[in-house]
Amino acid sequence: MIATKSIQFSYEGVPAFEIPDIEIKAGEALLVLGKSGSGKTTFLNILGGLLAPEKGEILIDGISLYSLKGQNLDKFRGKNIGIVFQKPHILGPLSVAENIALPHFFSKSSHSDNVDHYLKELGILDKKNARINTLSEGEAQRVSIARALVNEPKIILADEPTASLDDENAKIVVDLLKTQAAKLKAALVIVTHDQRIKNEINQSITLKRKDL
C-alpha cells in the first residue's frame, strides 16, 4: 500500500537522516522508533505529503506522491492519508461533528454520511455537538482520530499519538488506531518513543541520524 525508495532529507547545518526503505501492505502496521532529533516526525511529514524529500520516491497504491503538485497533492492527501497529530489540534470555532466532517468538505469526498459512524466507533457520539473546549484530552484525541478516519484513507499516519495521554487513554487510542486501520484495510504508521506502544505492534524500524 505504501512504499518508500531511498528517501533523503536533511536540515541545513544538520547531518542527513538515515531513512531505510519501507513497505507496508494493506492492513499492516509499522512502528517508527528513534531518539528525538532522529527525524521521526520529518519522516512522517514526508510520508504524509506535507514535506517533499530531497531525493527518493513515495509510492502510495502505485502513485508517486510527490509527482502530484499543488491542489492535486492536497486533495490526494485529504482523500487517501489520515494524519493523527501528537496534540489533537481540533479547530476551536467548530463543533465536534463539524471538525470531523471537515475533510469531506476540503477533499470533496463522497463518504459524507459516515460522521456518525465514526463518532460511534470511537465512543464519542454523545459529544457530537459539544464545544471543543469542553472535551477531555482523551476525547479530543479520539475526535482527531475520527477526523483522520472519516475519508476512509489508505494510509493512517500517527505522530506520537499517545504522548500526552495517561496509560488508560493511551491504550484506548492505540487499540482504536489498530482496529480501525484493520477495518479499513489501511496501512498504519505510528511514530513514537512511547514504551507503552512497543508491545502492541510487531513490525518496527528505528531511525538514526548519522552523528547520533
Next chain:
Amino acid sequence: MSMLKLSWKYLLAKPWNTALNILLLALGLSIITVLILIQDQFENKMNKDAAGIDLVIGAKGSPLQLVLSSVYHIDFPTGNIPLDEAKAISRNRLIKNTIPLGLGDNYQGFRIVGTNHDYLDLYGVTFSDGEAWNRAFDVVLGSEVAEKSGFEVGDVFVGSHGIEAASHEHDEHPYKVVGILAPSDNIVDQLILTSIESVWYAHDEEHDHDKMEKGIAKSGFPETEAGEERELTTLLVQYRNPIAAVQLPRLVNSRSSLQAASPSFEISRLFELLGVGISLVQGLALIIVLIAGLGIFIALYNSLKERKYDLAVMRAIGASKEQLFILIILEGILLTFLGALAGLLIGHLFLYILVTMNEQGALSGLRADVFLNQEWWILAYALAVGILASLIPAWNAYRTDIANQLTK
C-alpha cells in the same frame, strides 16, 4: 460546511472583535450615507422648489435671505416692498410673469402665504379635496399641513403674527379651509396658501367688512382703492428671454428700495459655503472607514498568528493553498459586508430621526426611505476595503508552511 460558513464560524469565535470592527465600519459608512442622502435630496428639493422662478424681487438685504425666505420659506423675509413699485417693475418688457407674495403670518409654525392662483400653477398642484380660494380669508392647505393639523375643508382656524409659532394671534380674523392639496413633494406641502388680500386684511387695524366681501385677485396684483398704500413681501419673476437674466437684476438693484436675487445663483453660493463643511465631514467619514479597514487588517493579521496551526491542520486534511486564501478573504468580505449593511441601515435611521425632529426646518420633506444608486457604491467601496485589508493576511495563510507549523 462551506467556505462562507467556515469563515463565519471563525468570526463568531471572536464576537467582540468582530462586532467592534463591524460597528466602526458601519459608523464611517453611515455618515457617508447620510451625507449622500441629504445632499442628493436637498439639491433635488432646492432645484424643484425653485423651478420656474428666475428671479426674486424684494426688499434690500441679504440676497440669500431673500431667496431662502420667499422661495424655500426657511429664513425671515428681508422686509416689505411698496405695491406701487412692484407693479411698476412688473410692467418691464423683460418680465414674462410675476407672482406677488405676502408673508408674515403662520399657524403653528406653518407659514401662511398670501399670493394668487398663479402660484398654484407654478408648482402644478392638484387638490385632494375642495378648491382654490375665492374670497378673503379662504385658505388652501398643503398636504403636510393638513395631515399635521388634522384640518378638513370647512374647518376654521386663527393665524398668528410672525413666521414662527406662538406669537400674537389674529383672533378676530379666522381663516377658513376651502381646499387641501395632494402631496407634491415640494415646498407647497408645508404652506398655507391664501390671497394677498387675506394677509392685508388680517393686519388692518379696522374691520371693513365690505372690502372683505369684494372678492380677490386670482391673477396679477390685488386691486387697491385710490390713496390706499399697500405692501408686498416679494415678487417671483419669470424672464421673458435670456437677455433678462443679464439686464433685469442690475435694473432692479439700481432702484433704491428694491433688490433682485436669482435663486439658482444664491443656492449654488449656499452649496459652496456648505461645501467646506460637507467636505470636512466626508473626510472624517473616510478616515473612520480607513481606520475600520486597518482594524480589520490588524484583527485578521493577529488572529492568523493564533490560527497558523488551524490552517496547517486544514492543509493536512486536504485544504489547498487557494482555499485558505479564500477563507481569509471571505472573512474580510463578510466583515465589511455586514459593516456596510449596518452602515446603510444606521444612515437611513439617522436621517429618519433627523427629519422627524426637524419637521418644519430646512430638512423637512427629506425622505429616509429612498435608496440611491450611490449606495451601491458604498457597498462596493466597503467590500474593496475588506478585500484590501484581508489581502496580506490571506497571502500569509496561502504560504502556510504545513510541516514546519505542525512540528512546532
